[in-house]
Amino acid sequence: MTRDELERALANLPFRLLRRLGRSIAGPPALRMGKRRLMHTIMAGAEANIARVEATIRTHQAEQQALAAVPASGGGASSEHKPGKPADLRALLEGIGVPEPRPFVPDDWQMEAVEALERGDVIVSVPTGSGKTYVAVEATRRAMHEDRTVVYTSPLKALSNTKYTEFCKIFGPEFVGIITGDRRDNPTAPILIMTTEILRNLLYDAAGGEIDVRLDTLGLVIIDESQFLGDSERGVVWEETIIFCPSQARLLLLSASIGNPHELAAWLTSIRPTPCHLVRHQHRSVPLRAGYLHPNGKLTPLFRTVTMPPSPSQAVLHPEAKRLFTMFEEDTLYTRRSG
Amino acid sequence: MPPSIHPVHLVTVLRQKSLTPAIVFLTSRRSCDEALQAFEHAPDSLPPARQESITAVLDELTASYPSLQDHPLRKTVTTCGVAAHHAGHLPSWKIAIEELMRRGCLDAVFATTTLAAGVDFPARTVVLTQSGVRRDQDFTDLTIAEVAQISGRAGRRGKDSVGFAIVTPSPYMDLGVLIRGLTGRPEPVDSQFIIAYPMILNLLKAHPLDHIQSILAKSFAQYQMNAQAAHLEHRIEKLHAKLESYKPRECSDWLTQWSAYDQATRQTAMKLHARRHHPPEVRARLPYLTPGRVVAFPRFRGIVLRRYRSRGQRHEMVTVLxxxxxxxxxxxxxxxxxxxxxxxxxxxPAFPWAAPEALSWLTQQLEDLPKHLPFLTVPPAPDEGEGELVKSLGDLFPCPTCPCRPTCAKEFKAGNTVKQEWLHHTRTVQSLRTGLWHKFQERAEILQDLGYLDAAFKLTADGEWARLIRIDFSLLITELIRAQAFKDVTPATLAGLMACIAYENDRPDSFPRITGALASLVATARRMTEALAPYDDPPLLRADVGGLAERWVGDTTVTWAQLCRTTSMAEGDIYRLLSRTLEYLSQVHSLQATHPDLATVAAEALSRIRRGVLEELP
Incomplete structure (x- = not known):
């Protein structure tokens, strides 16, 4: 490679590669250099590091060619990329819309959770929005049949209020009560919605001898959003509630996907009279697809596959999304700083 | 940073690709509000039929939540079909937005990432614009669980056959974080067990002290620590086996002896280094620099008051007059x-190192000294060289006659490392197994000292009522009650103080003035906080926020709109402040049996807080 060629090749390199090269040649001071000074430094030190410089240039050129080979989909900022690969966007948006109305059939895991409650405590750890509420409602219905009190706790007052409205619709307002820090409606009802703090306080009082009638017939405690156990400030309340929960009551822990549901289940089994059954899955009831929307309004799939990759190591970005994002980064991060 | 795409453009694209309704998650409330403002000048509005349906829903809800009637954002929501949803809004407004979303009337909602958990409504699409989130003054990456929580809102069961998570970039976004979040396994949940004072009181009310340890053993914290300890014990066993190979030689404690020697060598070397740092002539002067000695500096004279060496400093210093x-x-x-x-x-014993009268006397003496005085001739100190080091080590040198000394000398380093590791793990295991219980005892003893528990760790009369206060900073409140700080307090002042304690945000805002009574009560609370600082984390205790609660409770003719005008705080924040105050007050109210006067005042404050907007949502 002649000197002129080298200079031209360097000028075509993106700034981040230039900076990496400059750093390997001139050390940390290169991080403060602009593009021109960087090129100058690299040219000056090129003889000693010719192998590294050339390797970088070659890999970059190969990448560029690979990107150019993939027909880019329309409307990109650079004109040499012809619109193409519409199949990908079409595949991404395929099937969008309202599904055929089907009679509601509970999923297997929902039935499994409800039935496992007959035998012991249950932890449900499934993705957000896959129908945990059904389990709660069905379990409540069964406990009601046996004339047992049900307590439903949630971390936020707003969520408690929403659940209260929802349960009122299902079971009728006379059967549902709510107790939060500042609200108290129908507090002797067989179904009680409360914040977890309130239940903890009730359990404190019961342990202190001020037996609350409601706790005598307590048959089921539903703890929603139980991943709050790991909350740095309020997590301790969840833990206390579970520890002090009366042994005759069944525990139903509803949680979003967490990393260690097995550990939680093993813990519950170790401290509660009945073994704890774990219901977990990663399957979303409505499939999820990911897209990338460039600020110029161009939409592409985010991943090479239309479906979500099963793990981060298998996540390969869609080449178009990658190209657009790199372009975006270069526009916002580097030109702004040097300009 | 807001996303680089213009919000109107974003919604247009989403509509074109029929990706609406969508929830757009933004970093801050401000960017949500700004996004909504951008729509005020948007050219196209919704078709009249949809506008009517939104109006119908809003009107329906207005019946139960009158505050929706004249909401300033109503027009934008109706004409453009977009809304903002964040903690700065009143709960009634948030409920209205959620209801509109559930019925599919809106095309997009701009929400804050911070409150992703509180956003309890699904949409067809979620738009991710950020990889970070503001947490306590800091910007941290979203966790996988948080991204899962956000993307979980995409796709409504029964209404969508597929949900979408759309990533749109903003400056400084880290795409890797979002990719990990979308595809990765959520983080494990770890116990955050803390032993709080109300917990101790309530546990000891129900159980004798010797049962407590078994109760604490049931916690998830202990379960996790046991698992960790078991893992370490396995390691310890391995280390033990390793130590076996360094069997006792002639003597059984050769490792101890050699590590003592090792330590001594290092210490002596360090001492010597420090002492040798001064040149010999300076070193020779050191013994003369006693308090009261007159010394000469290049420009002036002085009397030595003390000689010292600051920790970590190599130079000897003098304080001179x-x-x-x-x-x-x-x-x-x-x-x-x-x-x-x-x-x-x-x-x-402290600055200025001499009594004031001695100081002025010394100053006088210094001035009275004749101009020319001879210096003492001090012979340079002899060089205390290596000889001394070797000599001092001679006594410590282990086992001079032992036959296995060469082997010991060779192996001692490796052996010692293993032994140190073994010791370290053994201690860790011990603290994992008993740490929780020790923490409990430690805190229980504090309560004993303060008089909530008696010598047998049973609740005293004070403890009996104090256990009913089960909120953060319970110790501060109970101590204030015991110190009679609330004597003759008015409901307004009490509410004001509770608001000060309850508010934990340091956002700068303007507030109405507080009264003298509240100011002095807050000052009392501050002093109490300082006294309690060793036992409990102090609250922020901002005096200014109290003004809001005080005004709301003090003057029942104040309307919500008037209250909002007195401060720069967002409506939702005022609401939250007052409802937190309500919680604190209702805890105080629970002390009817022992503190009837205070409970009456609290009840009065409670009934006065519950009006207007605060009554609307119970």
């Missing part, structure tokens, strides 16, 4: 010569 009564610190090396004069004075 200079002419004019100035007390100065200088390194010993700056001293030019020692003068043959000393003055006796009474030293003091």
């Amino acid at each position: 200079r002419t004019g009564g100035v007390v100065a610190e200088s390194p010993v090396a700056d001293i030019m010569g020692v003068i043959d004069r000393t003055f006796d004075f009474a030293p003091a």
Whole structure:
């Protein structure tokens, strides 16, 4: 490679590669250099590091060619990329819309959770929005049949209020009560919605001898959003509630996907009279697809596959999304700083 | 940073690709509000039929939540079909937005990432614009669980056959974080067990002290620590086996002996290094620099008040009294010569190191000294060389006659590392197994000292009522009650103080003035906080927020709109402040049996807080 060629090749390199090269040649001071000074430094030190410089240039050129080979989909900022690969966007948006109305059939895991409650405590750890509420409602219905009190706790007052409205619709307002820090409606009802703090306080009082009638017939405690156990400030309340929960009551822990549901289940089994059954899955009831929307309004799939990759190591970005994002980064991060 | 795409453009694209309704998650409330403002000038509005349906829903809800009637954002929501949803809004407004979303009337909602958990409504699409989130003054990456929580809102069961998570970039976004979040396994949940004072009181009310340990053992914290300890014990066993190979030789404690030797060598070397740092002539002067000695510096003279060496410093220092009564610190090396004069004075243990009268007397003496005084001739100190080191080590040198000394000398380093690791793990295991219980005991003893528990760890009369206060900063509140700080307090002042304690945000805002009564009550609380600082984390205790609660409770003719005008705080924040105050007050109200007067005041404050907007949502 002649000197002129080298200079031209360097000028075509993106700034981040230039900076990496400059750093390997001139050390940390290169991080403060602009593009021109960087090129100058690299040219000056090129003889000693010719192998590294050339390797970088070659890999970059190969990448560029690979990107150019993939027909880019329309409307990109650079004109040499012809619109193409519409199949990908079409595949991404395929099937969008309202599904055929089907009679509601509970999923297997929902039935499994409800039935496992007959035998012991249950932890449900499934993705957000896959129908945990059904389990709660069905379990409540069964406990009601046996004339047992049900307590439903949630971390936020707003969520408690929403659940209260929802349960009122299902079971009728006379059967549902709510107790939060500042609200108290129908507090002797067989179904009680409360914040977890309130239940903890009730359990404190019961342990202190001020037996609350409601706790005598307590048959089921539903703890929603139980991943709050790991909350740095309020997590301790969840833990206390579970520890002090009366042994005759069944525990139903509803949680979003967490990393260690097995550990939680093993813990519950170790401290509660009945073994704890774990219901977990990663399957979303409505499939999820990911897209990338460039600020110029161009939409592409985010991943090479239309479906979500099963793990981060298998996540390969869609080449178009990658190209657009790199372009975006270069526009916002580097030109702004040097300009 | 808001996303680089213009919000109107974003919604247009989403509509074109029929990706609506969508929830757009933004970093801050401000960017949500700004996004909504952008729509005020948007050219296209919704078709009249949809506008009517939104109006119908809003009107329906207005019946139960009157505050929706004149909401300033109503027009934008109706004409453009977009809304903002964040903690700065009143709960009634948020409920309205959620209801509109559930019925599919809106095309997009701009929400904050911070409150992703509180956003309990699904949409077809979620738009991710950020990889970070603001947490306590800091910007941290979203966790996988948080991204899962956000993307979980995409796709409504029964209404969508597929949900979408759309990533749109903003400056400084890290795409890797989002990719990990979308595809990765959520983080494990770890116990955050803390032993709080109300917990101790309530546990000891129900159980005797010797049952407590078994109760604490049931916690998830202990379960996780046991697992960790079991893992470490496995390691310890392995280390033990490793230590076996360094079997006792002639003697059984050769490792101890050699590590003692090792330590001694290092310490001596360090001491010697420090001492040898000064040149010999300076070192020779050191013994003369006693308090009261007159010394000469290049420009002035002074009387030595003390000699010291600051921790971590290599230079010896002197504090000298200079002419004019100035007390100065200088390194010993700056001293030019020692003068043959000393003055006796009474030293003091702290600055200025002499009694005031002695100081003025010394100043006088210094000025009265003749101009020319001879220096003492001090012979340079002899070089205390390696000889001394070797000599001092001679006594410590282990096992001079032992036959296995060469082997020991060779193996001691490796053996010692293993032993140190073994010791370290053993201690860790011990603290994992008993740490929780020790923490409990420690805190219970504090309560004992404060008088909530008696010698047998049973609740005292004070403990009996104090256990009913089960909120953060319970200790501060119970101590204030015991100190009679609430004597003759008005409901407004009580509410004001509770608001000060409850508010934990340091966002700068303007508030109405607080009254003198509240100011002095807050000052009392501050003093109490300082006294309690060793036992409990102090609250922020901002005095200014109290003004809001005080005004709301003090004057029942104040309307919500008037209250909002007195402060720069967002409506939702005022609401939250007052409802937190409500919670604190209802805890105080629970002390009816023992503190009837205070409970009556609290009840009065409670009933006065519950009006207007606060009554609307119970």
